[in-house]
Amino acid sequence: MTSKYTKYCKNCQQETIHESTSTSHVLHLLLSVITVGLWVPVWILVALSNGSQGLCLTCGRKVGAFGSGSGGYKDAAPNPGTHVKCPDCAELVKREARVCRHCGCKLSPQ
Numbered sequence: 001m002t003s004k005y006t007k008y009c010k011n012c013q014q015e016t017i018h019e020s021t022s023t024s025h026v027l028h029l030l031l032s033v034i035t036v037g038l039w040v041p042v043w044i045l046v047a048l049s050n051g052s053q054g055l056c057l058t059c060g061r062k063v064g065a066f067g068s069g070s071g072g073y074k075d076a077a078p079n080p081g082t083h084v085k086c087p088d089c090a091e092l093v094k095r096e097a098r099v100c101r102h103c104g105c106k107l108s109p110q
Helices: 027-034 039-052
Strands: 002-009 014-022 055-058 082-085 090-093
Touching: 002 055, 039 055
Parallel strands: none
Antiparallel strands: 002 014, 014 055, 082 090
C-alpha cells in the first residue's frame, strides 16, 4: 500500500508530493510466528526503512534511509513538451500515453 503526502524536496527546492510504501504488518507477524521469532529483526528493519523513505513524484528523487538523495531519478521533470494533462483527472501523463495511468481514461494522440 502506498501513501502520498507533501514534503519539501531538496532537489526541486519546493513543497512537492511524495509517495511511500507502508509495511504489511500482518504478513510480517505471520512470518515471525512461522519462523519462531527469527523474522522479527527483519520486520523491524523493513518497518523503519519504509517509514523513512519517500519518492518525490516531481523529480523522482528518493529520500530516506536507503535513498538519501543519490540517483533515484526517473524521467526529467514534466514539461509541456513531454507531458499533457488528462482530460478526466487532470493528472500529468506522458504525451505518448494511450491510457491515463491514474484513472484509466483513453487518451487521444497529441
